[in-house]
Amino acid sequence: MREEVRAQDVARSSLRDAARLLWTMARPERRQVFIGTAWLIVAAGLEALGPILAKRLIDEHLLPRQFEAIGLMAALLAAIWVSGLAASGLRYLQLTRMAGVAQKAVLRLRAQVFQHVLALPMAYFDKQITGALVSRVTNDTESVNQLYRQVLYVMLDSSIVVAGTLVAMAFLDWRLMLIIAALVPAMVLVIWAYQRLSAPAVAQARALKSDINAQIAENLGGLAVLQASGALGRFQARFANHNDQHYRARMKEMRANAWLLRPALDLLNVLLMVALILGYAQQREVSGLEVGLLYAFLSYLTRVVEPLIQITLQFGQLQQALVAAARVGVLLQEAHAPLPAPGGPGIERGEIRIEQLRAGYGEGADVLHPFDLTLPAGSFVGLVGHTGSGKSTLLALLLRFYAPRGGRILVDGQPLETLDEARLRHDLALVPQEPQLLSASAWDNLRMGRTHLSDATLQEAARQARLHEMLLALPQGYDTLLGEGGVQLSTGQKQLLAMARALAGSPKILLLDEATANIDSGTEALLGEALSALRGRITVIAVAHRLSTIRAADPILVLHHGHLVERGTHEALMAIPGGVYQRLVQLQQLAE
Numbered sequence: 001m002r003e004e005v006r007a008q009d010v011a012r013s014s015l016r017d018a019a020r021l022l023w024t025m026a027r028p029e030r031r032q033v034f035i036g037t038a039w040l041i042v043a044a045g046l047e048a049l050g051p052i053l054a055k056r057l058i059d060e061h062l063l064p065r066q067f068e069a070i071g072l073m074a075a076l077l078a079a080i081w082v083s084g085l086a087a088s089g090l091r092y093l094q095l096t097r098m099a100g101v102a103q104k105a106v107l108r109l110r111a112q113v114f115q116h117v118l119a120l121p122m123a124y125f126d127k128q129i130t131g132a133l134v135s136r137v138t139n140d141t142e143s144v145n146q147l148y149r150q151v152l153y154v155m156l157d158s159s160i161v162v163a164g165t166l167v168a169m170a171f172l173d174w175r176l177m178l179i180i181a182a183l184v185p186a187m188v189l190v191i192w193a194y195q196r197l198s199a200p201a202v203a204q205a206r207a208l209k210s211d212i213n214a215q216i217a218e219n220l221g222g223l224a225v226l227q228a229s230g231a232l233g234r235f236q237a238r239f240a241n242h243n244d245q246h247y248r249a250r251m252k253e254m255r256a257n258a259w260l261l262r263p264a265l266d267l268l269n270v271l272l273m274v275a276l277i278l279g280y281a282q283q284r285e286v287s288g289l290e291v292g293l294l295y296a297f298l299s300y301l302t303r304v305v306e307p308l309i310q311i312t313l314q315f316g317q318l319q320q321a322l323v324a325a326a327r328v329g330v331l332l333q334e335a336h337a338p339l340p341a342p343g344g345p346g347i348e349r350g351e352i353r354i355e356q357l358r359a360g361y362g363e364g365a366d367v368l369h370p371f372d373l374t375l376p377a378g379s380f381v382g383l384v385g386h387t388g389s390g391k392s393t394l395l396a397l398l399l400r401f402y403a404p405r406g407g408r409i410l411v412d413g414q415p416l417e418t419l420d421e422a423r424l425r426h427d428l429a430l431v432p433q434e435p436q437l438l439s440a441s442a443w444d445n446l447r448m449g450r451t452h453l454s455d456a457t458l459q460e461a462a463r464q465a466r467l468h469e470m471l472l473a474l475p476q477g478y479d480t481l482l483g484e485g486g487v488q489l490s491t492g493q494k495q496l497l498a499m500a501r502a503l504a505g506s507p508k509i510l511l512l513d514e515a516t517a518n519i520d521s522g523t524e525a526l527l528g529e530a531l532s533a534l535r536g537r538i539t540v541i542a543v544a545h546r547l548s549t550i551r552a553a554d555p556i557l558v559l560h561h562g563h564l565v566e567r568g569t570h571e572a573l574m575a576i577p578g579g580v581y582q583r584l585v586q587l588q589q590l591a592e
């Protein structure tokens with residue numbers, strides 16, 4: 001299924017789109033490209049000059065045994081040597097220049113792709129596998145680098161050499177030149193046949209490689225679960241299967257390469273040499289022998305054949321790189337969620353009004369059904385309900401991760417979708433169910449790149465989150481490196497850190513998604529106090545299965561199958577006979 005989507009994706013982004021993308025990325029370097037091309041033309045001209053001079057030396061001096069003009073002969077020899085040397089030097093310098101252009105273009109492309117991916121709507125990631133995306137940002141952009149190098153380096157240079165050599169040949173003898181020019185259509189035919197044979201295998205190999213990356217990322221990410229459930233064997237078998245398919249696809253492509261490209265081209269080369277010698281012999285019967293001319297043409301022959309072989313050999317990789325470019329192109333075409341124009345309002349007080357809100361995912365049924373609600377600024381709101389009742393969905397809508405299907409959310413009287421993106425992200429903070437920690441120090445984890453936050457602010461936030469003492473107790477205190485994903489901390493400590501991180505930014509609205517699930521009862525009680533202390537300053541919406549966390553909340557909202565069925569204080573909700581909240585509390589008491 002995943003494969004089908006990809007094939008369509010790539011088909012959607014045609015070769016033309018890929019070319020446009022490549023040009024856009026290289027555009028800022030176009031001056032360099034033009035200068036490089038001009039010098040490559042000069043280099044090709046100098047190279048083509050060699051055999052012309054050699055022909056003169058042979059036919060006018062060596063063959064007729066005319067050695068009187070020794071000065072002229074020496075000058076011819078020196079000119080052959082100098083032109084060859086200058087051509088090599090020039091080519092080396094220009095190819096280095098082109099390689100630099102390619103690197104810069106890819107640097108730009110990779111930055112753009114990464115930036116683009118990070119800003120994609122959360123709904124996009126519901127359908128994607130992280131490893132596959134990583135593959136697009138790294139492998140595919142690397143293949144695009146190859147494409148640049150081939151197009152700018154091999155293709156451009158080789159085409160210039162072929163064109164220059166054909167012109168030089170025409171200058172010497174246009175009929176013999178035509179014999180060699182016949183090589184070009186034959187070569188095109190070989191390339192066409194090769195493409196037909198290898199294109200499907202190339203596309204398949206690339207898609208499979210992306211799958212392999214995705215599996216590695218997924219399996220490493222969930223290794224603890226795989227090991228614990230004894231599922232390693234099954235996943236290894238799945239991986240081996242994909243790996244094998246990838247091998248087969250690559251072999252198919254290699255076979256097309258080995259059987260078709262090089263042998264066919266070598267054969268053409270030999271045929272041409274024979275045709276050239278025959279053509280020469282026939283012509284010279286009429287106009288007399290010019291060995292220098294034959295020498296010049298034979299050396300031109302390699303100068304035409306080699307670049308043409310280079311061009312065709314590159315076609316295999318070109319194919320891969322174009323598929324990669326198309327895949328990157330598809331990713332870049334993925335639409336961002338429409339953002340309001342910058343300069344919109346931020347959150348001043350934190351009042352939230354919800355009007356007839358309705359939500360769902362993709363094509364699925366509604367998971368939130370219309371309700372109205374006003375949460376005054378500074379209130380401490382508890383959000384409870386059975387698993388799957390829609391709590392996280394409501395938070396996701398408040399975070400503007402998804403657009404509602406109907407109704408609207410107003411913050412301080414302003415529609416949520418009109419709030420300035422940067423100000424919204426500053427004024428609204430989330431403590432997620434699974435805190436993401438960086439492999440960095442506690443300071444860095446609290447600061448999260450917000451360089452304007454002072455150490456004192458971060459420590460104060462840590463105190464509020466009841467984390468300060470725990471961080472001080474670490475070997476290097478706040479400077480302790482927390483390891484990948486914060487492995488140095490317990491799950492509960494990670495949650496506290498995520499809380500401190502959120503508080504450090506002084507948000508106006510704080511969303512907590514099961515933020516106390518892994519904290520011991522003592523710390524939870526302290527944190528509950530801390531949350532209550534925010535009352536009046538920050539609007540807090542806390543999703544909690546552990547009802548003690550939100551006992552002091554006012555109001556507590558109860559979701560049931562996506563409907564807002566109850567709202568009120570703990571006492572008020574407990575007073576509803578047979579109420580959902582009451583049942584939740586009773587069940588929890590029973591469990592304890």
Ligand SMILES: Nc1ncnc2c1ncn2[C@@H]1O[C@H](COP(=O)(O)OP(=O)(O)OP(=O)(O)O)[C@@H](O)[C@H]1O
Binds near residue numbers: 364
């Ligand atoms: N990204 C998603 N794509 C499709 N369906 C989703 C997605 N996220 C949630 N759902 C569905 O929406 C419904 C509500 O899920 P939600 O996560 O909001 O529930 P919840 O009350 O937060 O549950 P929990 O207490 O387990 O966190 C569920 O039926 C779930 O299957």
